Every structure is written in C-alpha cells, then in structure tokens.
Amino acid sequence: MVREFTLNEIWMILAGAQATLILSAIAFAGGGVFGLLVALLRTAPVRGLRTLAGGFIDFFQGTPMLLQLFLVFYGLPVFGVHVNVWVAAAVGLTLHAAAFLGEIWRGGIQAVPRGQSEAASALGLGYVDRMRHVVLPQALRMSFAPTIGFLVQLIKGTSLAAIIGFVELSRSAQIVSSATYKPLWAYGFAAVGYFLICFPLSRYAARLERRYAVAT
Amino acid sequence: MTYTFNFAALLPYWEIFLHGCLLTLALTALSTVLGLSLGMLTLLARRSRHAFLRAFGVSYVEIIRNTPFLVQVLFIFFGLPQLGLSLSPWAAAVAALSLNLGAFSAEIVRGGIDAIPRGQFEAGAALGLSPFQTFRHIVLKPAFRVIFPALSGQFVLLLLTTSIVSSISAEELTSVSQSIDSLTFRSFEVYIVATLLYLCMSLMFSTLFKAIDRACFSYPIK
Numbered sequence: 001m002v003r004e005f006t007l008n009e010i011w012m013i014l015a016g017a018q019a020t021l022i023l024s025a026i027a028f029a030g031g032g033v034f035g036l037l038v039a040l041l042r043t044a045p046v047r048g049l050r051t052l053a054g055g056f057i058d059f060f061q062g063t064p065m066l067l068q069l070f071l072v073f074y075g076l077p078v079f080g081v082h083v084n085v086w087v088a089a090a091v092g093l094t095l096h097a098a099a100f101l102g103e104i105w106r107g108g109i110q111a112v113p114r115g116q117s118e119a120a121s122a123l124g125l126g127y128v129d130r131m132r133h134v135v136l137p138q139a140l141r142m143s144f145a146p147t148i149g150f151l152v153q154l155i156k157g158t159s160l161a162a163i164i165g166f167v168e169l170s171r172s173a174q175i176v177s178s179a180t181y182k183p184l185w186a187y188g189f190a191a192v193g194y195f196l197i198c199f200p201l202s203r204y205a206a207r208l209e210r211r212y213a214v215a216t
Numbered sequence: 217m218t219y220t221f222n223f224a225a226l227l228p229y230w231e232i233f234l235h236g237c238l239l240t241l242a243l244t245a246l247s248t249v250l251g252l253s254l255g256m257l258t259l260l261a262r263r264s265r266h267a268f269l270r271a272f273g274v275s276y277v278e279i280i281r282n283t284p285f286l287v288q289v290l291f292i293f294f295g296l297p298q299l300g301l302s303l304s305p306w307a308a309a310v311a312a313l314s315l316n317l318g319a320f321s322a323e324i325v326r327g328g329i330d331a332i333p334r335g336q337f338e339a340g341a342a343l344g345l346s347p348f349q350t351f352r353h354i355v356l357k358p359a360f361r362v363i364f365p366a367l368s369g370q371f372v373l374l375l376l377t378t379s380i381v382s383s384i385s386a387e388e389l390t391s392v393s394q395s396i397d398s399l400t401f402r403s404f405e406v407y408i409v410a411t412l413l414y415l416c417m418s419l420m421f422s423t424l425f426k427a428i429d430r431a432c433f434s435y436p437i438k
Contacts, residue, residue, distance in 0.1 A: 062372075062418040064379035066390065067411040074403040078219040152282070159284035163383055170286055183294035191283045191291060198282035 005182040010189055016172030017193045023168060024155045026090050031097020031154070038102025040131070043109045053102065060099030066160050068092050073164045089161035093154065100150050108143035109135060145208035152198045152205065159194070169193050223405050229396045236392035237413055243388055244375045246310055251317025251374070258322035273322070280319035285380050288312050293384040309381035309388075313374060320370050328363035329355065361433045368425035372418045379414070389413060 041053035072092040120130040162171035173190035261273035293308035340350030382390035393410040
C-alpha cells in the first residue's frame with residue numbers, strides 16, 4: 001500500500017534528526033577524549049609513540065569512513081563483542097573522530113611557540129603541568145575553528161551509519177521514501193534537516209577563522 | 217577468540233577486486249575533471265556582476281557543503297526521476313561526485329586567491345601590467361601554494377567518497393566487495409582487503425601530490 005506524503009511523514013523524517021544529533025554528540029565526545037590522547041602521543045618525546053599515533057591517523061585519513069564502519073560492524077563479533085548498530089556506529093565514528101581531532105590538535109600543539117614549553121620547563125613544571133596549564137590551553141584555542149569545521153564533517157558522516165541499518169535522519173528518509181514512493185520529497189526534507197544543523201555551525205566556524213586571522 | 221581468518225577464500229576473486237579498484241579510479245578521474253570545471257564556473261558566477269548569479273553560486277556551495285554526500289546521491293538517483301530525470305547508477309554517481317567536488321573546489325580556489333594581499337594586485341597595476349599579466353606573473357604561483365595542498369587533499373577525499381555510491385549500486389570497489397561478501401560470507405576478510413586497497417590508492421596519491429608540491433611550489437630555501 002502506498003502511503004500519502006503528509007505533514008506526518010515530514011515529521012517522521014525530521015524526528016530522525018534526534019538520533020543523528022545523539023550519535024554525533026557521542027562520537028564527538030568520545031573522539032575528543034581519544035583525540036586528545038592521539039594528539040599527545042603524536043607530539044610525545046618518544047619516537048615509537050609518535051609513529052604509532054601517526055599510523056593510526058594515516059589509516060583513518062586514508063580509508064573511506066564507510067569501510068571503517070563496515071570493519072567495526074563485521075569485526076566486533078569476531079572479537080566476541082555482541083553488535084548492535086548503536087555500538088557499531090558509536091565505536092566506528094568515535095575512532096574516526098579521534099584520528100581527525102588528533103591531527104587537528106597536533107597542529108595546534110606544534111603551533112604553540114617552543115619558548116612557551118621551554119619557559120615552563122625552566123620554571124620546573126613537569127610534562128603533565130606543562131601540557132595542562134601552558135601548552136594545551138593555547139593549542140586548543142588556536143584549533144577551535146577547525147574543530148568546529150570537523151564537527152560539521154562528523155555530523156554529515158553519521159549519515160553513513162544508515163548503511164549499516166542505524167535509523168537516523170537519512171535512514172528515516174529512506175524508510176519514508178519507500179513507503180510513499182516520493183523520494184524527491186523524502187530526501188529533500190532530510191537534506192533540509194542536515195542543512196539546518198550544519199549551516200549555523202559552518203558559519204560559526206568561518207567567523208571564528210576570520211577572527212583568528214585578524215588577531216594574528 | 218575462536219574466529220579463524222580465511223583470506224584464501226578470497227584469492228579466486230582477486231581479478232574482481234582489481235576491476236573494482238580500476239572502476240573507483242575511473243569514477244574519481246571523471247568526477248575530478250567535471251568537478252573542477254564546475255568549480256571554476258562557480259567561481260566565475262560568484263564574481264559575476266549579476267546578483268542572481270552570485271546568489272546562485274553561494275547557495276550551491278553552501279547546500280552541497282552542509283548536507284551529507286549520501287543524501288545528495290540518493291536525491292539524485294532516486295529523487296530526480298520523480299521530475300522525469302532518470303540516470304543510470306554510474307551517471308548518477310558521477311553527477312553527485314562532480315557536484316560535490318565543484319562546491320568544495322570553488323571554495324578552495326577562492327580561499328587561495330583571497331590569500332593574496334590586495335597590495336600585490338595594486339603593485340601589478342602600478343607597474344603597468346594588464347589584469348591578466350598580473351594574474352599570470354604575480355598572483356598565480358603564490359595562490360597555488362595555498363590551493364595545491366588543499367586541492368590534492370580534496371582529491372584524496374573524493375577518492376574515498378566514491379565508496380558511498382555503492383549505496384545506489386553503482387559499480388566500484390565497495391560494491392564489488394559487497395558482492396564478493398555475498399558469495400563467500402567472509403565479510404570481515406573482504407572488507408579488510410577492500411580497506412587496504414583504498415589505503416594503498418590514497419597513500420599513492422598523497423605521496424605523489426606531496427612530491428609535486430615539493431618540486432613545484434616550495435619556497436626556495438636559500
């Protein structure tokens with residue numbers, strides 16, 4: 001039976017945005033924690049750690065996000081972990097975000113003038129205090145605009161979770177599309193949903209970037 | 217861990233994997249040519265005297281940059297036939313990838329030209345150079361220093377994005393991997409191989425572009 005495309009269907013599609021936002025938030029928070037670790041390892045004084053973090057970043061930047069999700073989805077059961085699409089999507093996107101945020105923040109850490117950490121060492125601060133009170137606050141402020149830019153990428157990336165069966169904005173549009181035979185409207189409204197979330201963030205990132213460019 | 221890996225089961229399919237890689241590269245190459253042309257047209261539209269063209273250019277770039285590629289490709293393949301425009305999966309994939317690259321490359325090139333201080337253009341004019349000469353001899357190379365790394369990054373991203381067109385069953389590496397998966401039931405192994413093939417392709421291109429960048433656009437050290 002073909003369903004009519006009514007306000008109800010529009011509502012059904014846009015309700016999928018909730019799962020998109022929650023998944024984005026989980027991946028961004030998880031990616032933030034692990035990303036900080038990746039950034040610190042990537043700039044660590046030990047060569048082996050730098051190589052390890054570099055390999056992690058290169059892998060995630062050099063392979064398609066869709067395949068990363070497939071590997072987690074089909075790979076977790078191999079290690080005896082029961083997969084549900086929430087877990088697979090959250091783990092896949094978190095690892096992806098960790099690599100990209102790690103690379104962005106590595107740039108920030110290396111952009112902090114060397115004298116800053118030398119001065120901190122001269123004052124007798126150890127690695128932890130030096131990072132926590134001197135280097136990271138400056139590094140993270142400098143990388144704030146690209147971080148927001150990546151958040152937009154990540155929100156758009158959550159759409160790929162639809163392909164492994166996670167119901168969010170894109171998947172709910174697919175469901176409505178096949179029930180109503182109105183793919184133009186269904187995907188059109190999904191696009192509007194994403195645009196409403198991403199456009200303000202993109203503008204904010206662009207404004208931050210300009211402000212930073214003026215400040216330097 | 218009780219799972220035993222069995223990559224040997226995939227050996228008979230190596231030619232199909234290779235074919236998938238070639239299709240992915242063809243898709244990327246075709247979309248790069250069309251996408252860059254579209255990007256240049258967009259840049260012209262954004263610098264046009266007509267407000268309508270400028271608004272069109274801006275809306276195009278912002279709509280593409282702020283919606284996911286998956287939705288774009290589904291819209292083109294499943295949505296447009298509702299308006300009477302039916303495309304084959306491969307044509308829809310090329311259209312979606314080109315539209316995507318068009319928007320991103322327009323933004324990258326604009327950023328590169330904006331990075332040139334105004335004084336450089338003025339200095340060119342003061343020396344009696346024509347706008348074209350100014351562009352050719354003064355603006356082009358420093359602009360490329362900004363544009364080239366960003367554009368080559370975008371190219372690699374495009375190569376990785378092609379995997380998403382498997383969702384409209386356009387033939388490329390990911391979709392052939394899915395068919396091998398359904399023949400062998402060795403999902404994990406199949407996607408490990410496919411992922412490593414993507415990694416090889418993207419590393420190959422990023423290494424090549426880095427070498428070109430160093431040879432052509434690096435600042436003289438002396």
